Amino acid sequence: MTKKDKLKEMLDKRNPLDSKREAVTPVDLYTKPQVDKTTKPQVVKNTKPQVHKEAKPQVVKYTTHLKAETIKDIKRYSLENDLKDYEVLQEAVENYLKGKKTS
Numbered sequence: 001m002t003k004k005d006k007l008k009e010m011l012d013k014r015n016p017l018d019s020k021r022e023a024v025t026p027v028d029l030y031t032k033p034q035v036d037k038t039t040k041p042q043v044v045k046n047t048k049p050q051v052h053k054e055a056k057p058q059v060v061k062y063t064t065h066l067k068a069e070t071i072k073d074i075k076r077y078s079l080e081n082d083l084k085d086y087e088v089l090q091e092a093v094e095n096y097l098k099g100k101k102t103s
Contacts, residue, residue: 059086 066074078085 074085074088078088081088
């Protein structure tokens with residue numbers, strides 16, 4: 001028996017078409033199946049009246065250059081006084097500009 005014959009014999013033994021399989025009916029992919037949709041009753045939700053929150057002032061991001069020691073001091077001060085660093089700078093700049101206007 002040659003290699004070719006052995007291979008053919010092995011392939012014939014494992015042929016999946018020889019086993020008994022159920023026939024599968026094809027599905028039409030282009031039509032939607034009819035599904036019975038049961039509707040749920042609508043749920044009434046009670047809405048709360050709107051509460052007007054105090055609007056925060058508009059803030060615009062602004063970047064600048066400062067000495068490293070100045071940045072450390074700002075961060076230290078803001079941490080000790082429970083403030084954000086930009087709040088410290090905002091107040092400092094406003095105070096500086098008010099002093100310039102009165103001069």
